Amino acid sequence: MADENINSNEKMDINESEAPEIRDTDIVFDCPNCGGQLAIDYRGAGLETKCSFCGTQVLVPIPDGMQLADLDLDSGEILKQLFATRRNYQKAELKIQALKTRLVQLQETLSVMQDAIAEGLE
Numbered sequence: 001m002a003d004e005n006i007n008s009n010e011k012m013d014i015n016e017s018e019a020p021e022i023r024d025t026d027i028v029f030d031c032p033n034c035g036g037q038l039a040i041d042y043r044g045a046g047l048e049t050k051c052s053f054c055g056t057q058v059l060v061p062i063p064d065g066m067q068l069a070d071l072d073l074d075s076g077e078i079l080k081q082l083f084a085t086r087r088n089y090q091k092a093e094l095k096i097q098a099l100k101t102r103l104v105q106l107q108e109t110l111s112v113m114q115d116a117i118a119e120g121l122e
């Protein structure tokens with residue numbers, strides 16, 4: 001009996017000193033960038049949030065078995081999620097454009113290098 005009490009006390013100490021109190025309904029996950037432990041309200045599932053340790057935008061995982069439809073959201077929050085999703089979509093589009101530009105540049109560089117190698121072998 002006494003041992004069980006000690007164990008439950010140890011579990012209480014998991015909280016980071018600067019992190020806000022973790023509630024049962026929070027989604028707890030590690031930042032993919034710095035590994036810091038983040039606790040986000042369950043309503044943040046599937047949304048982006050800023051890591052409180054390194055400031056990176058991270059995607060809040062959706063817990064197994066959780067349906068987004070299960071979330072009891074009012075219309076205001078649904079709108080917020082919609083806007084957040086749209087912002088993420090636009091950001092992703094910009095990233096794709098930047099990567100496409102980069103790809104073209106790299107292909108040009110590659111072709112120049114291949115020409116140089118071909119000339120060197122002649």
Ligand SMILES: [Zn+2]
Binds near residue numbers: 031033054055
């Ligand atoms: Zn981080």
